[in-house]
Amino acid sequence: MVKICGIGAGYVGGPTMAVVALKCPSIEVAVVDISHSRISAWNSKNLPIYEPGLEEVVKQCRGKNLFFSTDVEKHVYEADIIFVSVNTPTKARGLGAGKAADLTYWESAARMIADVSQSNKIVVEKSTVPVRTAEAIGRILAHNSKKGIKYQILSNPEFLSEGTAIQDLLDPDRVLIGGNDGPEGHEAIQKLKDIYANWVPEDRIITTNLWSAELSKLADNAFLAQRISSINAMSALCEATSAEVSQVSHALSKNTKIGPKFLNASVGFGGSCFQKDILNLVYICESNGLVEVANYWKEVIKVNDYQKSRFVNRVVTSMFNTVSGKKIAVLGFAFKKDTSDTRKTPAIDVCKGLLGDGACLSIYDPQVSEEQIQKDLSMNNVEWDYPIHLQPMSSTTVKQVNVVSDAYEATKDAHGICILTEWDEFKAIDYQRVFDNMQKPAFVFDGRNILNVDKLRETGFIVYSIGRPLDLWQNMPQQA
Ligand code: NAD
Numbered sequence: 001m002v003k004i005c006g007i008g009a010g011y012v013g014g015p016t017m018a019v020v021a022l023k024c025p026s027i028e029v030a031v032v033d034i035s036h037s038r039i040s041a042w043n044s045k046n047l048p049i050y051e052p053g054l055e056e057v058v059k060q061c062r063g064k065n066l067f068f069s070t071d072v073e074k075h076v077y078e079a080d081i082i083f084v085s086v087n088t089p090t091k092a093r094g095l096g097a098g099k100a101a102d103l104t105y106w107e108s109a110a111r112m113i114a115d116v117s118q119s120n121k122i123v124v125e126k127s128t129v130p131v132r133t134a135e136a137i138g139r140i141l142a143h144n145s146k147k148g149i150k151y152q153i154l155s156n157p158e159f160l161s162e163g164t165a166i167q168d169l170l171d172p173d174r175v176l177i178g179g180n181d182g183p184e185g186h187e188a189i190q191k192l193k194d195i196y197a198n199w200v201p202e203d204r205i206i207t208t209n210l211w212s213a214e215l216s217k218l219a220d221n222a223f224l225a226q227r228i229s230s231i232n233a234m235s236a237l238c239e240a241t242s243a244e245v246s247q248v249s250h251a252l253s254k255n256t257k258i259g260p261k262f263l264n265a266s267v268g269f270g271g272s273c274f275q276k277d278i279l280n281l282v283y284i285c286e287s288n289g290l291v292e293v294a295n296y297w298k299e300v301i302k303v304n305d306y307q308k309s310r311f312v313n314r315v316v317t318s319m320f321n322t323v324s325g326k327k328i329a330v331l332g333f334a335f336k337k338d339t340s341d342t343r344k345t346p347a348i349d350v351c352k353g354l355l356g357d358g359a360c361l362s363i364y365d366p367q368v369s370e371e372q373i374q375k376d377l378s379m380n381n382v383e384w385d386y387p388i389h390l391q392p393m394s395s396t397t398v399k400q401v402n403v404v405s406d407a408y409e410a411t412k413d414a415h416g417i418c419i420l421t422e423w424d425e426f427k428a429i430d431y432q433r434v435f436d437n438m439q440k441p442a443f444v445f446d447g448r449n450i451l452n453v454d455k456l457r458e459t460g461f462i463v464y465s466i467g468r469p470l471d472l473w474q475n476m477p478q479q480a
């Protein structure tokens with residue numbers, strides 16, 4: 001029986017290894033992590049992450065050919081193939097701080113692999129890493145391993161999106177495998193291809209050299225984020241000209257050279273990947289002396305920051321230039337719907353902006369806990385980049401923040417509502433009931449463009465929706 005070990009039981013390692021186990025019953029898959037709490041959650045009824053369909057897959061395979069363990073060394077020792085899905089956050093200090101990827105976790109995984117291995121291994125990079133990381137990892141393995149043990153490193157970046165991870169893994173657009181040229185590299189690529197071939201059609205498995213695979217992942221995220229920043233930049237112009245961004249998006253989407261995806265204007269993109277990976281790309285460009293290229297990608301992040309602060313400005317200016325002491329309901333805190341993940345969620349910056357102006361926030365998210373929201377709002381940006389369990393817990397709670405368990409409670413007596421995540425249940429709220437229980441004038445700021453603006457205006461709300469014509473009320477120049 002082929003044995004696989006997945007190092008890192010996070011948002012990528014957990015679902016990816018679970019789907020490999022589901023689709024390859026003859027392979028034994030052990031997922032290992034240094035976090036005891038994460039592993040015990042994977043072995044319990046309450047999985048550590050919320051992802052539609054994940055629970056069913058885990059239930060089907062756990063204890064059969066899928067195991068979760070903290071015995072990292074044992075499973076690495078036994079494995080033929082090792083998938084490394086450890087976190088690669090933005091470096092917090094030292095050379096390249098604030099931009100470069102922090103490869104500490106990757107390096108320590110590589111050193112451990114070299115320490116415990118007694119047989120040849122294929123080491124698969126699943127984590128998103130800077131281009132040419134495989135070279136560095138190869139050196140660490142070569143210099144630290146027992147004599148005669150051979151490693152083949154493959155780059156097999158993961159393209160899943162949170163919220164649709166299981167669907168994306170079961171039916172991927174493509175699987176990318178980069179490897180070394182030469183017979184041993186080709187053999188390793190073929191072994192990994194054979195695993196995916198259990199459920200992925202062969203024409204969707206792309207093979208490249210190592211560096212193209214590594215760079216393609218950074219390029220992929222940069223291109224996706226750039227589309228969102230492009231449409232968000234257009235949304236600001238729409239507001240200034242009474243054009244409507246959804247109509248502009250629709251027109252763009254019908255151009256087959258552009259296509260329909262990733263054109264939803266929003267309060268800004270979030271998530272653990274886009275900002276981190278673009279910063280990493282910027283750093284790599286700068287390190288290669290490509291200043292203009294670095295500046296080009298930096299703008300994608302600048303526009304995203306502008307979009308979040310523009311939203312806060314719009315809330316404050318609409319509400320008579322102050323939200324001090326006013327209750328504002330925040331609906332949604334996760335960085336997108338169908339996930340409990342709050343890493344780099346735009347809600348953090350928006351809430352911090354409103355708190356800075358003295359607002360009292362009443363926050364409701366269907367999947368994010370009060371503890372998580374309080375932690376996110378009290379942590380500084382550097383702490384926030386690192387996994388929760390590797391950081392000392394912050395005990396501060398933000399006094400002006402109240403986390404509640406439903407949308408009606410959040411909006412009761414509020415002056416305004418901010419929709420920050422596009423959860424489906426927010427579309428089904430009885431907005432007449434909400435309006436009746438709010439302070440007047442009652443404002444809605446739809447940061448995800450999910451609500452029916454005309455209907456809300458008929459109900460009596462003053463409505464701001466990104467990139468759409470403003471209420472006369474709001475038609476005043478925005479502060480920078
Ligand atoms: P995560 O923080 O959820 O999970 C990483 C896990 O690795 C943590 O549980 C951590 O404890 C564990 N870990 C760290 N060092 C370890 C070690 N030496 N031995 C064993 N376990 C160790 O991160 P994630 O969101 O799963 O992302 C992992 C990687 O995948 C990152 O490089 C990320 O950029 C990339 N990626 C993420 C996504 C996504 O949507 N989250 C998608 C594609 C790629």
Ligand code: UDX
Binds near residue numbers: 158161224264265268
């Ligand atoms: C992203 C990539 O899509 C995925 O390929 C990669 O593997 C990991 O990073 P993820 O961050 O999980 O996935 O979610 P994604 O669906 O890309 O959304 C990222 C952010 O962009 C979210 O905050 C989302 O709300 C926002 N977004 C997305 C928009 O604002 N508008 C859009 O049109 C699409």
